[in-house]
Each structure stands twice: as structure tokens, then as C-alpha cells.
Amino acid sequence: MLGEGADDVSASPLCPGVDGARVPGTRATDRLAQLAARLLGSSSGRLLQLADVPTGSLDALVVAEGEALVVVDAAADSRVRRLDPASTGAYVGVPLARLSGEVVGVLSVSEAGPRAWSEADVALLREIAASATAELELAAPGVDPAARRVAWELAVDAAGVGTFDWDLVTGRLEWDERMLQLFGYDRDGFGASIEAFAAGVHPDDRERVMRAVEGTVETGGEFALEYRVVPPEGEMRWIVARGRALVDEQGRSTRLLGAAYDTTLAREFDARVSRVLESMSAAFFLLDRDWRFAYVNARAEQLLGASRADLVGGGIWELFPLAVGTEFEVHYARAMEQREASSFEAYYPEPLDAWYEVQAWPDPDGVAVYFLDITARRLAQEKAEHAALRATLLAEVATELTSTVEAEVAVARLAELVVPALADWCLVTLVEGEGARPGATHRPQLHDIGYAHVDPAALPLTVRYAEVRFAALLDDAYLFRSLRTGTTVSLREGASAALREVLRPGTARELVAELAPDSFVVLPLKGGGRTLGLLSLFNGVGRGPITDEELTTAHEVAVRSGLALDSSRLYRQQRDLAEELQRSLLSDPPPLPGAEIVVRYSPAAEAAQVGGDWYDAFRQPDGGLVLAIGDVVGHDTAAAAAMGQVRTMLRTVAATTGAGPADVLRAVDGAMETLQVGVTATAVVARIDDLPGGGTTVCWSNAGHPPPLVLQPDGTLLQLMAARADLLLGMDPGSDRAESTVELEAGATVLLYTDGLIERRGQSLDDGLARLRGALEDLAAEGLGLEQLCDGLLARLLPERTEDDVALVAVRAGTLGG
Template identity: 55%
Template sequence: MIRLPTRAPGHGWSGRPGRPVGEADVDDPVGPRFVDDRDAERLRAEMAMAAAGIGTFDWDLVTGRLDWDDRLIELFGYSVDTFDHSIVGFNDRLHPGDLDRVTAALQTAIDSCGDFASLYRVLLPGGDTRWVSARGRTLPGPDGRALRLLGAAYDVTDQRDAELRVTRVLEAMPAGFYSLDRDWRFTHVNAAAEQILLRSRDELLGQVIWEEFPAAVGSAFEESYRRAVETGAPVMFPAYYPPPLDGWYELRAWPSPEGLSVYFLDVTARYREQQQAERAAARLELLAAVTEQLTGTMEAEQAVALLAQLVVPTLADWCIVTLVDDGQPGARRGARDVGWWHRDEALRPLVEDYARVRIDALRDSSFLYRALNTGRPVAIERDAAAAVQGVLTPGEAHELIGRLGPESIVVLPLRGRGRTVGLLSLFNTPERGTLTAEDLATAGEVASRAGLALDNARLYGQQVALAEQLQRSFLTAPPEPDHAEIVVRYLPATEAAAIGGDWYDAFLQPDGATMLVIGDVAGHDIAAAASMGQLRGLLRGIATSHDEAGPADVLRRLDASMELLQVDTLATAGIARFEQDADQRERAVTRMRWSSAGHLPPVVVDPDGTVTVLGQWGRADLLLGVDPHTTRTETVVTLDRGVTVLLFTDGLIERRDSDLDDGMARLQAVLGEVGSRPLQEMCDLVVERLVDGRPDDDVALVAVRLHRQDRPRPVEAGPRRLPPSIPVEPGP
């Protein structure tokens, strides 16, 4: 119930004693004109209000009389006869849900002698409801108390219905929506926003967003909202809000004169699914990269050492790769750290220092050696730094792991065919936490592939060693006649199994002549090596069982033996016989007889540096194994002492990007530069410069240098090695 003030005797509503509002002073000379102006102004106002559908009210707070104009009487569902001109008539039409609120607003305006404003519902006799917006102002008496409340009201039902439709749409939306005023206070929060923000609208309405959600301050939320308000342009952006929301959101914000409207979706589930998909793709990419790196080379230890750079940061924040040696006894088995990496570039030197000292500092009870000796993964899910310090001896490693501060560790054995050949240690910081089940499964697959690659490399190494041993058994050390220095070299193709059909040979015939042989059987496998061994043995037997058998005769007999023994292979071969009679010795010359079965010609280097290709380059007799009846020819040249002769296979000069003519030109150029070096050094330089240690094909070469016979055998030529049946050359 509203408490009304009492009216002071003798005072009108204008506060002027004895005169009601609107009554003119007849003695005032300007009165009539003032009344006319006032009436005109009142008429204009009445017409404007009528056009706008606005009704007026006048409530005498002393007598309690409430006057409404016709528009307002109609608006409340009364007639002139049925409206009782009291506040009770007003209250009778108010919706029960609005009565207390409107009554309180009226009482506040009266008590404070202030303004009144309210939006309320009116229940009509027929059951319809209208929304009415009303505003009023109190007029005080001389004592400051409110004596009268004047105001206006109008029907806003259509507007309210439109707002309700908008509100219903906003409430029905699955997306969150809230609006902020110019002071960043919440003015509307829909139901979806309540659920997403974990706050009710009653808690948020009227509150400042930065105070209710302090983590938004200085974040993408504040930056984007303020930019939208300042520029007047909508903004769209994704953003993360930390716990308790702990979610990812896509937001669209539209500025308006009233403030900012924000539409947002909780995309946390989608974002996490996307993250999982990205992590899964990264894991697959990692496995592909690991496979490519491990299978792309036979240098598996080097490839595994680089493994750390592949698994970081996909699987861990930092990593150390350890290899072990089967040949080392004991529980530690020669463990050594060979690779490490950290996602933070600034911490990589720290990890490098730790990897340098940790093996020596680890106790036998450490997690690393437990994984090594059991062949099973070892995991520490929390407080890993302290746990590792517990298995380290005091010192630098103990201090470094404390500075690196891992929260979790997983040590995985690298297994290959039932053997542990290495270990992969994955470290995570507290921010990342422990490895997920998916990451752990991927890490296990990486470890398996790395272990198998290492074991394959071990088996390959054993095969290579066996092949090289077999190849060396075919390629025996050359003899060393008195004044002839012989040097041999063999280099297998990098893409082959370190064994093939290229061969060299050097031996003495019964008459003391020196015979050099160079040959190439087709193929780079055990079969080619076996064929090479057969041909080499046959050639040796033929050349050493016939006194003074020349190169052409030896090749002819070898071709016949191949047919007879059914040695089904093709081969090139070149034989040079170095012989000297007394006259030639007196003249300090040596005769060389040369025959070629499809092989490259020898190259001669004179002491003055002149390089000569013997014979007609590009012309040679038929290969071995084609026609045993073919005619074999010889080339005979006389060589001065001090000359060097080089026999070689095509792997020395052949290139995939050039032909043999270019290769022969390169060989001549290199020999022109290094031909005067000691013979061992010269051969090394020739191989280095032409194939750089990685030939595309097998390389075999044999070189002989004819030292002067009027002087002692040079020291660099090494000791003399001759069969007992060969007579010693006369001294100078």
C-alpha cells in the first residue's frame, strides 16, 4: 500500500499560495498572451501524444485522486463510468507478478520526490495482456514533500512481443549469447551461455565482465572486444579460457550504440578432436620419417643417433638415444649416449652436457640399466627429476637433471630379434605431463623400428666383413721384385655387398718376368666373386706353368679352359708382362707386352709427368667367354726406368653423368698432378680424387713403378719379396 503525504492548507500544486496550477493572474498585463501561448503549447503536446498513442495521468498524492485521460482509461480496459479514479483501480488491472515491483517503484519516487519509470503488464477483463511503459515525475510542496505525480504511459505490447520473439530465439539457440553495455556490464545472458559459462544470468546481469571473468583481461577476449567497440567493426576469433572453464571457444562480437553483442560456441570437444587428429597425423608422419631415415642408409648407428631430433617434439619435450655394445661384458654392456635433442633451443646445450656425463654417473639400479637388462620399458609418471637424482652419483649429472627438471620419463629398449641394441629415453616437462597411451604406442613402434634397423646393420656389418674377408682372400698381396715396386687397391661399390667381380693380380713367372693382371667379371655378388676366383686361379695356373708365356697366349688358353670347364660367365681382362734381358738391363729399359680382352688400356706416367694411354683407346680384343677361337693380339712397348704403369677397372673412371672418354681425361689430369708422388701415395690420391671413397662401381687397380737399377731399391718401395725359385737380380 502506498503512503500518501498530506496537503499543506492554502497552497496550490505550483507551490504558489492560494492559486491552483493553470490559473492566470487577471491583474497581470501579459496574462492573456501567456495563457494563449501556454494553451497552444499544451494543444501541440496533446496532439503529439494522441498521435503516438500516449496517455497521461495526474495523481493527487494528498487527496488520492487519480485522473487519467481517455487514452489511458481505454488502455487499462475501463470506461469513463467504470474507472473509480483511485490507485486501487490501477492496481486491479496490474498483473499480479508485477504488482509488488511497480508499487515499490512508485513508493520510491514519492519518498525521494524523484522520477518514476516502469514497464509492467496490464490484465484486461477479456483475459488479454498488454505491456505498458510508464514514466512520471513528482511535484514537491514548499516543505519538499511530494504532493503530486504527473506522467504518461503508452502501449508497448507490439514492441515487447518483438523483443520476446528475439529473446525466445536467443533462448532457443544452442550457441551462447550475451550482451554488454558501454560499461562492459552484462545486460542479457541466454540459457546456453549460462551452461557454457557455468554461471546463472542472475549472477551475471549488471556485473562487469572483466570482474566476473578476470582471466579474460589482457587476453584475446579483451583485445578483440575493445577493438570491435573502438572500430565499430565486428570481430571473429578463437580463444581459450583457463579453468574453471578450461575450454576453447569461437566468438563473434558485434558493436552497437548500446554496447556489444557476443555470440559464441564451445568448440572444446571439436578442438580436442582436431588436436587428437593432428597428433595422430604427426605420429604417422613421425613413423614415416623414422622409417625413411633408418632404411635409407646402412649407417644405422648414425641414423639412430639422429632419432632424437625426429621424436622431439612430437612424442616428448626432450630425448636421449643410447646404444649398447654386445661385445662388452657386464650389466652396462658399453652403453653410450649418441644422440639428444630438446624442443627449446636454449636448453639444448644443457641436454648435451647431461648426455655427456650421465652414463658414468648412473648407478646399476638406474631406470636406464633396468630397461636394458629386462628388455621392458620403464616409466616414471611424476617427480622424475628427483627420482633420477636418486640413481645418480653426486656431481655434475645430478645437478644438470635438476636444472632440466623433467616431470615424467619413459625409457624404451630398442629391440632387434630378441636382443636389446639400444635405449630411447623420453622426457616431458610438467607443462606436458606424462605420455598419452597413443604417444606411448607410437614411441614403442619407433623403438621397434630403430632396434630392427640397428640389428640389420649389425648383420649387414657381419656380412660385409665376411665378404671383404672373402674378397681379400682372392686378392693376395703382390710380390716385390728387386727394382719394381707394385701397389694394389680395391674398393667395393657403395651400393653393393662389398664383394664383386673386379680383381687384380701380380705374380712372377718361372723365368723371373713380372706379370700384372686386371679383370672384371659381370656382377656384384657372391656368384660374380666365385666366377672371378675361378678365372683368377685358371689364369695363374696357365701363366705360371708355361715358361715365357706371353699375355695373348695366356688369354687364349684361359678362354679355351673356360669353354672346357663350362665356366658360364663374361669377363674383361688385361695382362701386362714386364721382361728384361741383359741388353735391356744394360740400356736401363724394360719391355712391356700387353694384351686386352675387352679391357681398358694401361696408362703410363713418365718421370717428367707425361701421361700416355697405351694402344688405340677404344679398341680391344673380344671379351673372355664369348668365342674361345678368337685371335688374341699383343702390344709391345719399351719403357725407361722410373716409369709408372697403371692398370685399372672401369669403376675408377666411370660416372653416371659422363662417359668413359671424360673419365679417362680426368684420370690423365690427376696423374699429371700426382704421378711423381711415392707410389702408395699416388694410388691413394688417384682413388680419392676420382671416386672420393664412394664409387658407383667396384674399383680395382694395380700399379708398378720401375725404379732405376743402378741404385739400391728405394726405401719407400719396401722390402723385396720374391719366391725362393726366382734368382736375385744382379746388383748395380
């Protein structure tokens, strides 16, 4: 109703006069600022003269531009973002301008939060601004009262406000032209009486209106009303009116003065808004300042599970007590008290049992709330998040299982991966040997290789339980049931008591009581028709039993782990077989009184990488010591077989003919062609003989192999390089072979090796040789025996997982005794 003010209405204490002087503001200007806020439904309205406009404010921008300024969201509007305090969310202001165009002030309304302004809002504010400008000029000193009256009438007419004056002594009711227009009367047809006024009021409102008017007259007070009028010709209109009684010295009312304006458009707008609110899919309700429901749309009735009749007028905290102290209360209070808009998501428990997306906006009458039921979206989101976590877990498990051929190491880490994703705590158990077949009655050897607990303080208890439980388990323990059947065994509640029943009295039983599992699942890790391990998942009371989705993930983890264990078992079998085959083709070196000889062989990490590396050491008929080392191209069982052929040819030729190194290699080349051994190979053959005066000679020939090294007694290194490089064996049987000889002091060490010792992915051969020389010099400085020297070289130069096999022959010559 007219006169019901907004939260913050202010006007300048002084107003600009017609000659530029500052003059006192009028009550009318205050009322116009108040009227602007009321008509636009805003929480704040103000009217400022030019001198009172703050520099750098939104009002200052209106003065500078001389045009209306409309701001929907100050925080997002680049024009004004830095002008006003953050408390201004939305703003619309128009200049107060004289007929000359001179701007003398600003009329504006604002909101604490964002708001959309319509063209009708701006147009209405301009009309009120015109009235305000006229009122300011009327208030200026030196203005003729008659002129003032004319200007006032023009201002009031511009604002669409009609006035009335009822002389209670004579009974005559005077209306201005605007008032006549509001009721649809002409001057001649209006009876100038209170009865004529009453006749124009809608019949349904007449009694109420007349009772209020009569009450004002009787008390000498004021009234503010909104009612309908029915013009003789035309459609019904809504009117807002305010009146005040003037009293004489005896306190009797003598006149009733007032004003009225048409609110039909505002009413129609409200009706349209109401229709929109009723038809929209979002729920909406309005809370008044006492936290009572003032309006609820149809969708809100559905989502809140209550009728409009039960909600409107009721307190939100009484009707929905579970919202007290939650995000609902926090955000609604922020909108109500701090006038800040807020968006959030929150859950309301039974009986609603739903998730909501909520927007709370400050409203002049309280808080406006829009909300949507997003329960389905939240469930879909949670499902997607769980699926992502499941995929991440399975990817981590896959990465772990494929990162090493020693699956036991990877499976042991399963406990850390599945806790807390699938359980509160976990034990991973390995079955010794070949695993357990379903139906087997014997009790296999078990040991726990992995454990984890969501509570770090409980991890020592978990580890201790893993250490002592197998000795305490009875034959009907759940773990053994899973082993015997090859199936998943679970218990959804009461697990602590159930597990203690299948444990002998003692430490293990006491630890179960402390760990207090309420549910568990034991999953077999199967491969090749056998159970190779077990994955035990435990949950406490707080978490509840494993869900169906978690169990599905756990099954997939168990399947992958079982396959990895089976692959690892097969790999070990193949690797052991391959290594055994390789070693069977390599002979022990001959005894050397007065000298040392050491051989080493290290297979490649992959089981199939049997390789073609070989070594040999034997005496020729005349007693000379022959050392040979070679590498057949290839890394498979075919290469190993070919290696055996080449080694046998070389050993046979050297042992039966007594030929020198170069002649031996030429003979092997010829034999490979004759026997059609379709491989190529590198090799070094060296013959070591004693010198009469002490020391030794080394005569060697190299068929494309890495050069031998000699460690002198003084620690210096000698690399045995021929004048030219010879071809690999198997390339050209007619090629010439070079032979070289060097004399060595007693105690010198001759080292022959294969390329697996110095070749690495991404490393040049020269760099590999440099690393070998450096390691050999460092170890020599430690004064190690030949066994320790060879072991030290392998430890320093070989990676954890070698890609190639390595053979090594070392001789520390004293007196060979040949």
C-alpha cells in the same frame, strides 16, 4: 521509448526550401532522424540536405541512384568498399524526394559493425523520410501556415504517428484520426476526456500510465511511455507515446501535448527474436553498457553453469572474475568501446574448464555475444595435431635410420629428433659388441653416442654427464635394470634424488643435481633378442612425466632403432665376410727389385656387392712381368666365385705356357667354353720387359676393358688403346685377339684399373676417363710416391658410398730384374 536517442543522431543545420533556398532546420527534423535510429535499433542516424551530402560517401550514392541503398557489410560490399571510412560497418539510406521526384536529401542509419537489414526496416525508413520531406518543405520561408499545418498532418499521418492535445483547463482531450485508430475509437464514440483515454489502456498498465501522466502535469515536465491498449474491437496493441506539459506564467500546467505510434510489429518481432534466441543451439547473452547481463538465453545458462535469475542484472567481471585481463575482456571492450565486431577462441578455467568460440557484436544497448562450447573440437584438433607430430617424428626417424647402413650414426641423431617432441633432454646409449641378452649378469661396455637438451645452455651439462656417468653408475642403476630385463624402466617423480642414489659421489652426481630431472624413461633398443642400445628420456618439473601417447611414440622409435642397429650389425658381419672372401681370391704382387708395384682393392658399400673385380701380378717362366686386371659381370657371390675361376685360368695359362697377352686371352676364352663357365668378363693382360739400353716395353691385349694409362716421367699421359676393340671373354672363343706394344722410358708408371673407378650414375665413360686423367696429372705434379699416388686417386674419384668395387694395379718401372 519514444525520445530515447541513439548514440549519434544528426540533421543538417539548413534545409532546402520549396524554391531551392537554404532554410533553418527544425526540431522536428532532428526528432525524425532520432526516431529513425530508435525504431531501427541503430547506433547512428542522420538527415542531410542535398548540399550537405559529402562527395564519395554512401549518402552521395543514394542521391546519385535516387533509390534506397542497403549495405550489410561495407568491408565486403564491392559497391561501397572505397566510399566510406572503415568505421562504417552496415548502412541503410533512403532519398528525401518531393512529389516531383526531385531528391532534396538523405535519411540514413548506420552501424559500426556488419548487420542484416530487413525489408520492414527499409519500409519504415521510407515512411519516416516522407514525413521528413514534408517537414522540410513546411519549414521553407513563404509557406502559408495553414498549408504548413496540412502538410504536417499529412507527414505525421504518413509516419503512422498520432497526436493528442489535452486542455487541462477545460479537461477536453483532442485526438487526431491516427490517434483514434491506435485506440480503435471512432470520432463519435470517443468521449474527448482523459477518462476515455484511460479506459483504452490495458488494465495491467493503466495505473502506471496514469501515474506518469499525472506526474507530468504536476511537474510541468515530459513523459515517455510504452504501454498496451485494448481496442473495443480488435487485438491488443503496443503503443509508444511521449508528451510534454505547457505551463502558464505561474508555472501551472495548462495543456499536455504529445504523440504516439504503434510498436506492436516491433514487439512481435522482438518476441520472435527472443523465441529464436531461446531455441538456437548457440549460447547468447546481452551486456549493457555497465557490463551487466541484460539477457541470457537457455543455452547460455547451460554453458555458463548459472541460472538466468543469477545472471541477469549481475556484472560479468564479478560473476566471472577469471575473465578479467584475458581475451574475453579485450574483445568485449573492443566491441563496447570501439564498436567493432570481434571473433575469437578462448579458454575459461575451472569451474567451466572449457574452450569457447565467441563472436562479440556492438549493440545499441551494449554488447551482444554469441558463443559455442568447442572443447570437444579443440581436443580433437589437439589430438590430430599430436598425431601429425607423431607421424612426422616417426617419418624423420625412419628417414634417418634408412639414410645410411651405419645405423650407429643414425641412432646417435635420435636425441636431436625426440627433443623436445618427447622429452626435455635425452641420451642415446650404444651397447658394445653383440649386445646384452635378458638375464645376463655381466656388465657390458656402454657409451653414449647421442645427446640433446631443450635448453641450449644446459647442453654442455648433458654432454659432460654422458662422459662421466658410466664410471659412476652402481650395479643397481636404472640403466642396468633395463639392460638386464630388456624392458622399459621409468620413474614419474623424484628422479633427481633417485638417480643420485645410484651414482657414486663425484662429478656425475653433481651434474644430475644441476640437470634436475623430475621423471625419466629408459627404453631398450632391441634386435635379434638382444639389447643393442638404450634411449633415455628425461623431463623437468615444468613439463611433467611423459604422457601415455608420448610413451607409445617413444616405444615405436625404440623398436625401429633396435631393428636398425640389428640390421647394421648383420650388415657388418656380411660385409666383413664378403670382403674377406674377395680379398682371399687376390694375391700379393711379386717383389720387384728396382721397380715399384702397388695394388689396391675397395669393396662396394653394400654388403652383398662382393663383385667380380680382380687383379693379378706374377712372373712368367722367362722372367717377364705379367699384369692382369678384370671384371666379371655381376655383383654377388656368384660373380665372385666366377671371378676366382677366370683369374685362376688366366694365371695358370700365362704361368705355364709363357704365352703373350693375346694368346693368353684366347686360351682363357677356350677354357671358359670347355669348362662351361657361364659368365662374361672384361680383362687386360700386359707383359712388361726391360729394354737392353734402359727403359721397358709393354705388350698388351684388351678384352673389352677400360684402357690402361701410362704416366710418363715428364708428367704427360699416354692412353694404351688398340687399333680395334676386342670382345669380352666368354662371348666368342673363336674371335681373334689383337696385341700391341709400346716402349716406355725408365720411371714411367703403368696404371690398370676397373670400371668402378670411372663409372658413375649419370656420367658418361668419356667424362669418367677425363676425371681420371685430370686427377692423375694433378697428383703427378705433386711428385708423390706410387703408394700415395694410388691412395690419392681413390680418395679423389670414389664417392662416400660406392656402388661398385674397384681394383687398381700400378707399376713404376725401373729395372724389373726379370
